[in-house]
Amino acid sequence: xxxxxxxxxxxSGMNLWVERLRDTRTKKGWATLFAxxxxxxxALTQVQEFLAGDEWSGSGALRPLYADFLGEAATxxxxxxxxxxxxxxxxxxxxxxxxxxxxxxxxSESVRELFGSMASQLEYxxxxxxxxxxxxxxxxxxxxxxxxxxxxxxxxxxxxxDQSAVGRL
Numbered sequence: 488x489x490x491x492x493x494x495x496x497x498x499s500g501m502n503l504w505v506e507r508l509r510d511t512r513t514k515k516g517w518a519t520l521f522a523x524x525x526x527x528x529x530a531l532t533q534v535q536e537f538l539a540g541d542e543w544s545g546s547g548a549l550r551p552l553y554a555d556f557l558g559e560a561a562t563x564x565x566x567x568x569x570x571x572x573x574x575x576x577x578x579x580x581x582x583x584x585x586x587x588x589x590x591x592x593x594x595s596e597s598v599r600e601l602f603g604s605m606a607s608q609l610e611y612x613x614x615x616x617x618x619x620x621x622x623x624x625x626x627x628x629x630x631x632x633x634x635x636x637x638x639x640x641x642x643x644x645x646x647x648x649d650q651s652a653v654g655r656l
Contacts, residue, residue: 497616501609501613502613504609505613507520508603508609524595527593528591529591531589531591532591534589535591538582538586539582539583546583547580548586549579550579551575551576554576554579555572557575566626566627567629570622570626571619571622581608581612581615584608585608585612588605
């Protein structure tokens with residue numbers, strides 16, 4: 488049984504997922520893991536359900552629900568969360584778009600294209616999730632400017648140092 492590590496979750500986990508979606512050579516790459524049509528169909532259906540289904544999650548990977556909470560906190564408690572709420576609302580739309588783009592019935596000859604598209608979308612989502620977390624931390628601290636060293640990752644893969652600030656949320 489696989490053991491989960493801290494890097495398997497959050498923005499780090501999203502970046503790892505991007506790598507595995509693009510990996511066409513190793514046994515950890517999705518092209519290899521899900522070469523079998525039945526297995527791939529099950530996995531992709533499960534991803535869609537986790538992101539937008541009613542059983543495990545909800546619309547927009549639950550980001551709109553979180554945005555509603557932040558909006559209520561802004562209104563009811565006077566917390567400076569309006570911008571953060573809008574960011575999470577937008578993330579919900581992006582997550583729904585990502586989930587909608589997944590084709591569980593993708594034919595074998597189109598797998599590389601599908602996984603490449605998923606990886607590209609996921610890269611943007613990871614960057615936006617990081618930016619939302621930094622914005623949220625700023626709102627929680629009462630200071631919206633980003634502190635030095637907490638900038639949005641500029642490269643495809645943010646290093647652990649860039650993400651340490653998010654881990655303290």
